[in-house]
Amino acid sequence: MTDGPFAVSNINVTASSAAANRPAQTSIHLEGSAKETLEMGRNRLVIAAVLFFFCFVVLAGRLVGLAISGIGEDPVAAAEPEALPVAVEQPGSRSEIYDRNGVLLATTLDTYSLHADPTKIIDAEQAVRQLRTVLSDLGEATALAKLSSQRNFVWLKRHLTPGQQQQINNLGIPGLFFKKEEKRFYPLGQLAAHVIGYTDIDNNGIAGVEKSFDGQLSGKEGTTRKPLQLALDVRVQHALRDELTRFMSAFRAIGGAGMVMDIKTGEVIAMSSLPDFDPNRPKDFPKDNKFNKTTLGVYEMGSTFKTFTTAMALEFRSVSLRDGYDATNPIRIAGFRIRDDHPKKRWLSVPEIFMYSSNIGTAKMAEAIGPKRHKAFLRKLGLLDKPVIELPEVGAPILPPRWNRLETMTISYGHGLSVSPLQLSAAIGAIVNEGNYVNPTLLRRETGSEIEQKRVIREQVSTVVRRLMRLVVEKGTGKKAAAEGYLVGGKTGTAEKAVNGRYKRDALITSFVSAFPMHEPRYVVLAMLDEPKGNSSTFGFRGAGWTTAPIVSRLVSRIAPILGIAPVDEESPSIQKALHIPIYSREKKHETF
Amino acid sequence: MKLNLSILIAVVVAVVSYGLYQLSYEVQKLEKDLKQLNANIAGNQEAIRVLKAEWAYVNRPEKLQELATKHLPLLLVAPYQVAELDELPARAANPFVQEVTTIPLPRKKPRMRRGPASPPVSGPVHMATFKKASKERIVK
Structure with missing residues (x-):
């Protein structure tokens, strides 16, 4: 092994003689069972080698695959970047x-x-003592009983504020958990x-728009979840609620309702019903508080209906402003007596009938039209059908069982037909909005969006009724509604409450429905009080002109x-x-000397 | 030759597997970071929601009215108090300003003659003057 050439030559020899040697090597012939055993052994080896080879290939492939694609337990992480903007x-x-x-x-x-x-x-004990430093309303005895019990799950307090949660967390009491x-x-x-x-x-959602838009708000039933924008303006809403509350307590009324509506678009800017409740804890309030007087409650609205009667008479050209009716004596019909609250005992022109709120004159005006046309006219104003608005709490009007001459006369001044304040506002809106009825809505309309309108009276009639409404505030029963500079026009309505089919003389529903500014009306304002009582500032009067105007x-x-x-x-x-309107009064001027 | 090939394959396997594992760990770390970030975002969104709710709560009109009646001498707005920008009169010239040159001229500059006496300032407009800071201020 010391000399390389030998080794080289040796290899060479081996290489050159390989062909010659091989036959010599393979010349060992095994026969019979020995050969078979050897063959079998070799075959097994090959099979095992192939198997292992495949296993390793699979393993290697899996390894590469895992290294590239990850462990595969986090498909969420991969999908999240796309979901994120939606989540925002x-x-x-x-x-x-x-x-x-x-x-x-909300x-x-x-x-x-x-x-x-x-x-x-x-x-x-210590845990309860510590907890009570944060949750002062936690009952000591009940909490102690809960924490000493043998169960392994007890609720201590639902819905903590973030501050409370932080403080409790800082206490570090073992055994407490948050969910x-x-x-x-x-x-x-x-x-x-x-x-x-x-x-x-x-x-x-079980009430209000929470219910009517439950699908949109929660995204249930395949609808896309989307925030809701209402037409309400919280500043106006607050002003409305504040004033209603103030006058409710001043006149010791048992309830109140009010709304502000944009007559051009039908958007409800404010809507309030008192007494109300806190939606954060609705269970703490009686059922009566949850009753929406503005949409669900229907009331006989009283003299505010004279607006419709007058508009109708002018629309059908049954009277002109110069005409009038004799209101000297009460009308007796079918055992009823129709009389005036502010009797003038003389002939009254149409503007006077409206401004002094004469029942007699209005009843005669409606009688001249007749029940059929009267009914059709009120239906056009949406007063006889259930109104359509985005609330589940909507009351249908209560119509008289028959609608004949008597009913037409009483409904002409607002008795015998119960409608909701919402319907009244929408109908008044139509009368002053150049005679175009716009359906009220709680949703905000985009500026410039098309608004569905329905003509109910002629434009000229609308102009005349506007002036008449302004006259009521300027010189008639609604003087107290005047707001300097804003040209309020409106109509008072005082109705006795119907209880068990009889009118209760000492319980009134007073309402005032108005629009402003009267030279080009934009908003309808309605205020209503339930059973107001007079006080010294109103000299004991409790009519609409004193309490709601x-x-x-x-x-x-x-x-x-x-x-x-x-x-x-x-x-x-x-x-x-x-806003000028001739009154055409035939009142005798008393000469004074 | 055979040996070289084996070594080469061994090296390649080692390098590739090291690279793959490194990549794999990196990916895992990034995924962890992403998870963390998403959790943070969700947490922040929740915090924003709470803050918005709180903002609406402290700004509720009822509360504002209470504070306004307590701290401000404000009553209902009378019609004469409402005006539009166009209705404002043009601002009148200040009667105390005689010349345009009276305004901010540095007077205490060395070798500069004292300018005209400063205009009597009693109106709403106070002119800028170039006064030397008092000594007390400097001491402070």
Whole structure:
């Protein structure tokens, strides 16, 4: 092995003689069973080698595959980047509700509920003592009983605020746990409770727009989840609720309702019904508070209906402004007596009938039209059908069983037909909006979107009725509704409440329906009080002119700047001319010497 | 030759597997980061929602009215208090300013003659003057 050439030659020899040697090697012939055994062994080896080879190939392939694609346990992580922008738009499991200016009305928050495993609590008494430093309303005895029990799960407090959760976490008591839950939260509380409605414990809408738009808000039943924007303006809503509350307590009324509506678009800017409730804890309020007087309640609206009767008479050209009726004596018909609340005992012209709210004159006006046309006219104004609005709580009007001469005469001044304040507002809106009826809506309309209109009266009649309504506030029964600069026009309505089929003389529903600014009306304002009582400031009177007209006055002064209505000089010649109306009175002027 | 090939294959296998494992760990780390980030985003969104709700709550009109009646001498807006921008009169010239040159001229510069006496400032407009800071201020 020391000399290389030998080795080389040796190899060479081997290489050159390989061919010669091989036959010599293979010349060992094995025969019989020995050969078979060898063959079998070789075959087995080959099979095993192939098997192992495949296994390793598979393993290697899997290894490469895993290294490239990951372990495959995180398909979510790969899909999430696409889902993220959607998640940004729609946090929470139920969408928000906004007002027309984007003020948050309802949202869904994650809250944490505190539960405990009593078997893991070391010192129950100390734990309760510590907990009570954060949760002062936690009952000591019940909490102690819960924490000392033998169960391994007890609820301690549902829906903690984030602050409380942090504080409890900081206490570091072992055995306490938090569970994430969702809760619907209404930051504005009672403000628009009846419109927004509320949800049950599982976040299903059960009242208000929460119910009517449940699909859109929750994304159930294949609808895409989307926030809701209402037509409400919380500033106006607050002004309305504030004034209603103020006058309700001043006149010790048992309830109140009001709404502000844009007559051009039909958007309901504010809608309130009192007493109301807090949608954050609807269970704490009696059922009566949840009754929406504005849409669900139907009332005999009283003299506000004279607006429709007058408009109808003018529309059918049954009377002109110069004409009038004798209102000296009450009408006796079918055992009823129709008399005036503010009797003038003389012939009254049409403007006078309206401005002094004469029942006799209005009844005669309607009688001249006849029941059939009267009914058709009111139907056109949407007063005889259930109104359509995005709320589940909508009341159908109560029509008289028969509609004959007597009914036409009583309905002409608002008795015998019960409608909701919503219907009344929409109908008045149609009368002053150049005779175009626009269906009220709770949803915000985009500016410039097409609005469905329905003509109910001629434009000229609308102009005349506007002036008549302005006359009522200027010189008639609604003087207290005047809001300087905003040209309020309206009509008072005082009706006795029907209880068990009889009119209760001492229980009134007073309402005032108005529009402003009267030279080009934009908003309808309605205020209604349930059973107001007179006080010293009204000299004991409790009619609409004394109790509800001042609400409108204050309300309009408050909301007009918010709604962008510029005040005008009421004495200016152009305004005077635009709202001038001849009265054609035949009152005898007493000469004084 | 055979040996070389084996070594080469061994090296390649080692390098490739190292690279693959490295890649795999990196991917795992990134996925963990992504998870963390998504959790953070969700947490922040929730926090924003809580803050928005709180903002709406503290800004509710009821509360604002209470604060306004307490701290501000405001009543209902009377019609004469409402005006549009166009109705504002053009701003009148300040009667105290006689010349344009009276405004901000540095007077205490060395070798500069004292300019005209400063205009009597009693109106709403106070002219900028170039006064030397008082000594007390400098001490402070």
